[in-house]
Amino acid sequence: MTDAKVMRTNIKTNIESKNIPDFVTRGSRVIFDGWLKADPAARGEDVEVPKIKENDPLTLVDINNEGKETQPPNRHTEAGLIKELEKRGIGRPSTYASIMRTIQERGYVEKEGRTLIPTDTGDVVSSFLEEHFTDYISDDFTAEMENELDEIAEGKREYEKTLRDFYTPFTKAVGAKEDIPKLTSLGDVPKEFLCPICKGEMEFKLSKNGRFMSCKKFPECHGARKADGTEIEPPKELGEKCPDCGEKENGQLIEREGKYGRFVGCSRYPKCKYIKQDENNLNSTGVKCEECGKGEMVEKRGRFGPFFACSNYPDCKHAMKTRPTGKKCKMCGKLMMQGTKTIPERCEEKNCPMHRPDKIEGRT
Template sequence: MGKHLVIVESPAKAKTIKKYLGKDYEVMASYGHVRDLVPKGGAVDPEHDFAMKYDIIDRNSKHVDAIAKAMNKADDLILATDPDREGEAISWHLYELLKNKKAVKDKPVHRVVFHEITKRAIQEAIEHPRGLSMDLVNAQQARRALDYLVGFNLSPLLWKKVRRGLSAGRVQSPALRLIVEREEEIEKFRPREYWTVEADLEKDDQAFVAKLNVLHGKKLGQFTLNNEDKARKVEQELIEAAGGELTVGKVEKKQRKRNPAAPFITSTLQQEASRKLGFTASRTMRVAQQLYEGIDIGEGAVGLITYMRTDSVTLANEALDEIRELISQRYGADNLPDAPRTFKTKAKNAQEAHEAIRPTSAMRVPEEIKSHLSQEQFRLYDLIWKRTVACQMIHATIDTVGVDFPCGEGNVLRATGSTIAIPGFISVYQESQDDAKAESDENMLPRLEEGDVVSLVKLRPEQHFTEPPPRYTEASLVKTLEEHGIGRPSTYASIISTLQQREYVTLEKKRFQPTDVGRVVSRFLTQHFDQYVDYDFTAKLEDDLDEIARGEREWVPLLHQFWDPFQQRIKTKEEGVSRKEVTTEELDEECPKCGQPLQIKLGRRGRFIGCSGYPECDYTRNVGEDKEDAEPEYIEGRSCPECGSQLLIRTGRYGKFIGCSSYPDCKYIEPLEKPEDTGVTCPECKQGSMLKRKARSGKIFYSCSRYPDCKYAVWNEPIDEPCPDCGWPMLTLKTTKRRGTEKVCPQKECKFSEPVETEESADGE
């Protein structure tokens, strides 16, 4: 046993750090948090200055015992957990447990922090220890107490007023409100028609396009041409004025500069990984944690990136020197600006002592260490490396040209194009955008000078409709949370995963949609706890926690300031709001059956429209259906194969299906859509074929078309190839995070597997 005991959170990090510190240091892992609030009421006591009752986390008790045992043989304790509030709290909780076990006694206890796991950073941290920061610990305790008080008091109210098993969170609730309000915007949106007129032109056998820009001396507004008649009239006017050709009136040539984006912070890394790699926020943070803690790249375990929970865009001077050296060697000195670029953080209260997320050494080029990384590790490291290198390169220089073609009295068509004169940083990396059409730098125009004549091939009036605001993606939601000041770098991923786990939102085609329960919960909180789901209030509370962390504010008075009006609001709403009021929404529409007002109600299967006169009147229809749509939709020319009654389309818990009109006397059902045939013969019965089906949970599986006579089924996509090992007539395609995509034999006793190079793995993007 060495003289010094060093504690970190994870065994991977412990292994990496041990390599740098040598035989006089023993490095052990706490395996994350070691203590948490007791899992029952009374864990936070507002009557006694919010005294908090903690208990050791069962799964980590054995690790704490091992640390206590090792501490008995050590000369001092060095707490080296992560450099943020959570890391400080883990160190403090561990220290308190070791004190209770009398393992520390009179031995010195040091706290060290580092933002990258490299030999230089570790040794420098060990040489400059400090004490535990109770300001950071108290900020974490205040956040934990606030979350507990909100969850433990608001969740039971949701049980009573909406549905059992629901829960509310201090930060998740405003995030849910964002998603619900966006959905309501989309539903209220009414598209407007507009038309544009484009001309297909040609010069020297090169085709290009010009667009009507000025009409009768006025710049063309979006809704100037708001119907087909107007567009066709303008088309005819332009055809008659042009006579088959147009003359160049004015040529504008400009040069513009585009600067690189700042190096990654937590939120921008999550956004770009979502856009470019398709990673969820939680997946991004999990892989980044692996890169930070250390991976064996042939020279032993080494941390590949700096700490991934940060809101600072600062780069260390030694990192800048290395990046500039790499750019000069790899891309040429002409791609290097005269001085290092600096960036200003947009985040409020950013920890400027921290660094941006960057490679620990820019000289570790992604391709050179690819063989030591998993596919997802390589892709994320490649993204971070490229962004970091690009941010220190020269700007891109782009030549733009705009050409005007007069056509008749006061009409002008305009063609635009651009070319990249000097690519600069674009040759390495270019930032993606949310919900925006990518700017084309390759819209090439022929050489055009004033007075040149071009051929008019065709005029094309095009109909368009305005579009509603897009639903949030993970990237755009993180960006919006950051803009509102909701949450902090360490919480974005957990906010999103919590909303999904609680089934308040679903992710459809990579965009968030609120569930019916999510809508009702958000409506209840917005109507009755508006202050606590207000974006500014939530952001102000985050600022208050930051002030505690900086030692500028006391945490107990802040909790009193929050708790006293909050508990009063809970009591008022518990007594004054009925469940029916919460789960029912009045509609300005009469029941077609009895004439009483209709309502949107929350049932076991979600929201539906029903009559306020229930149970006397049983009229119902789905939300979003018109009155006419509520009438039974019978299937022409088909009768029930079991009883002969007509078949109709029904809606159930798992969507639409075909059912018998004589239900409940006849319970015949079949899927509305025919399952997709994979074309692979069932390997068991050798008569049916494998069909692609969807389980009730929504998960895809593949089963024999002769079901229920043949019940053979597999979870993975079947391939019409026999297994080379056991001869089973069919293989399947299996994709896992760890191993990528493989051909595998579905027979459990056969271990055959063979890697498959997909399009995604081939291009590395």
């Protein structure tokens, strides 16, 4: 059958005698029915507008107002985000999967069902880039760079000159930002939560352990609360020098709150990462330390949770993330340690192929 001809039309209506904004009607007019003559329902919900000319007078039949609140757009799914990237000319089909994987692995978004939810880390990174590197995260820059890379792949552009043209100004831009303060703020907290020390205003901040409330006067004031408003007990000085830096840098041992409870560490953290171990709670694995041959591998608890290290610390600093099995690696001779559900056992040495035995060719 013959194609139908439809004209898309916008009609702008003005009420001259009233202080009312213009109204816009969007619809279409059928110029030639064609196959629509046999199937009028195929037009769906498309609005058919009347045939009128510019400046035609219209009669106001009725007018009503209705209050509505603006609703935020729905969260993206992976498919929806890929569709948005395609719309903006960002990325290529070969890179979409890695983009989705990267934003989740780096903790910028979390997946709830099929929906991608931005994290606090994602908010901070986004705010930092928008404030300091606007030119490099714009849609136009990204799309243009994608086109240039396509031209390099097609042999139409020299890759060395393209990289120089990008990298020279980018290096200068990064260098100019080296001394700016670290961006961790996530906005103000509810007014009922005041600093437990100075009673001043607080703000949400992001740390390695997640969101918390911090006094706006930091570092002059160290008042802090947990994300739910619970007061965090301030660090307690113990009157002891840090064994690692106390003599040279005057580091002091303090008891403070960590992700896994209270622990004793150096006041100069993160410049000094000394953590005092509770000798009464050392849990021996019965595995001899292969580094010094004197101590045993024992379970310890540090700032970031449990780990396994030589009991002869600080003379021996041999440590590993998970419990040693007592076996030695057949490829490098280092200790084997517990792995995961899919890799029950692996070598402690990161450079050894047996650290990731699942990647060794021929193994299943």
